[in-house]
Amino acid sequence: MSQFDDPSPKSQLTAHEQRAEAEALFTSIGDGAISTDEFGRITRVNPAAQELLGYSEEELIGTWFPKKIVAVTAEDKPITLIDRPITKAFLTGKPIAEKTYYRRKNGQKIALSVNASPILLNGKPLGAIEVFRDITLEQEIDRMKSEFISLASHQLRTPLSAIKTYTHMLYDGYSGKLNQSQKKSLNTIISASDRMNELISTLLNITRMESGTIGVTPKLLRIDKIAEEVVKELSLTASSKSVKLSAGTKGHRSTSIKTDALIVKEIITNLASNAIKYTPESGSVSLVVRPQAASIIIDIVDSGWGIPKDSQDQVFSKFFRAHNIVKRETTGTGLGLYLVKGLVDALGGRIWFVSDEEKGTTFSFSLPRRDISSGRIKRD
Amino acid sequence: MPAPANSSIYDQVVRVTHVYLGPAADRFIARQVENHLHKSPDELSQADLLSLIDWIKVVVSLLTEDNELVEEYTNELQKLAGDHAKSKRA
Numbered sequence: 001m002s003q004f005d006d007p008s009p010k011s012q013l014t015a016h017e018q019r020a021e022a023e024a025l026f027t028s029i030g031d032g033a034i035s036t037d038e039f040g041r042i043t044r045v046n047p048a049a050q051e052l053l054g055y056s057e058e059e060l061i062g063t064w065f066p067k068k069i070v071a072v073t074a075e076d077k078p079i080t081l082i083d084r085p086i087t088k089a090f091l092t093g094k095p096i097a098e099k100t101y102y103r104r105k106n107g108q109k110i111a112l113s114v115n116a117s118p119i120l121l122n123g124k125p126l127g128a129i130e131v132f133r134d135i136t137l138e139q140e141i142d143r144m145k146s147e148f149i150s151l152a153s154h155q156l157r158t159p160l161s162a163i164k165t166y167t168h169m170l171y172d173g174y175s176g177k178l179n180q181s182q183k184k185s186l187n188t189i190i191s192a193s194d195r196m197n198e199l200i201s202t203l204l205n206i207t208r209m210e211s212g213t214i215g216v217t218p219k220l221l222r223i224d225k226i227a228e229e230v231v232k233e234l235s236l237t238a239s240s241k242s243v244k245l246s247a248g249t250k251g252h253r254s255t256s257i258k259t260d261a262l263i264v265k266e267i268i269t270n271l272a273s274n275a276i277k278y279t280p281e282s283g284s285v286s287l288v289v290r291p292q293a294a295s296i297i298i299d300i301v302d303s304g305w306g307i308p309k310d311s312q313d314q315v316f317s318k319f320f321r322a323h324n325i326v327k328r329e330t331t332g333t334g335l336g337l338y339l340v341k342g343l344v345d346a347l348g349g350r351i352w353f354v355s356d357e358e359k360g361t362t363f364s365f366s367l368p369r370r371d372i373s374s375g376r377i378k379r380d
Numbered sequence: 381m382p383a384p385a386n387s388s389i390y391d392q393v394v395r396v397t398h399v400y401l402g403p404a405a406d407r408f409i410a411r412q413v414e415n416h417l418h419k420s421p422d423e424l425s426q427a428d429l430l431s432l433i434d435w436i437k438v439v440v441s442l443l444t445e446d447n448e449l450v451e452e453y454t455n456e457l458q459k460l461a462g463d464h465a466k467s468k469r470a
Binding site for chain 1: 411412415416431434435437438439441442443445447450
């Protein structure tokens, strides 16, 4: 029997050995770890925590954790004791994971991802443990990435809007009458710059979504009105393909809901323009609003080419494009549904679909009637 | 603080807690009962008191550094558990 065949069950270890094992485990964790007794006094602190906070073990052991380790907000304001992760873990009875800032011994603020949990023995709380990781670098990279995308998008959009404006002027005969061939070329430039504009917006939105900086501003609004607006805005696109586009409501319940109008419109527009794009000529696309007791469901039903069964589990992945579509349509980026899923999540909703190849697809998403939090989306 | 004989255990716990936590007492105790004992406040029974006190002690210890005050508060709650045991035996 090799040494690896002996699992040494816990029951065979002495209490002393078990303590030594627990101690080694605690000490060797790469993240900072602090445990407290039932009075919130620090009982253990590992080397990573000492390094992160700048205190020695002697300076921390026996001190009252909430006072010794000061928690602050991103704006450097003290976090109240009741809002600290460790207190929340005890108030809710559940492990808490969130981003916060602690002040180091030298006064410097440090960004941390904190996991706090009660320590229980046979259901009785004996104290608490916090495990935390420095995320300063991650935050800085996120900030730089967002700043770069935002700057790049702005820089790309400015020349693009000049291209569009002057192309429209040429098309309208501002510099002289055009023949049909010249008009056709200008139309190609206009639709290509529109596509580029959409792509920039999508990239910008994805960056915001991934960095958790999409602002959610809940207001009372009527979903059926938003669906009608989208139908109006996409009617030209639909009629150019002879696709019948409509909107309607099923059921007697209210279509009013407190949520973010811009995000909802973006979701419906994205799903509806996808449906038009992937529906053959003379097909149909309908938006159906179905108010329920606790939510509102919006269906986007098309009679399009559908999504092959073997690709359906990847539909919401980044850069996904179904193989039956790639053959027919070359302009998609595969980012639309990934973005839509993120936006639905941001509103606390759910998204799903049913699809039959060559028959059509119905994308549905639900929005909860409860209030959603106002402000930045948190991603812990 | 003696509690009226006809008040529920929950009300008595809140009354004791009010001295230490003020107007937040009701909500605080309700959350402790719901989150840790997985019961609604009106289902709180004498058998739950000791377990509830364990949780209260740890949470309050994260809100104040004053161990003596925490001990005083939890002792008041312990008395309540004792009173109930006595009144049940009587």
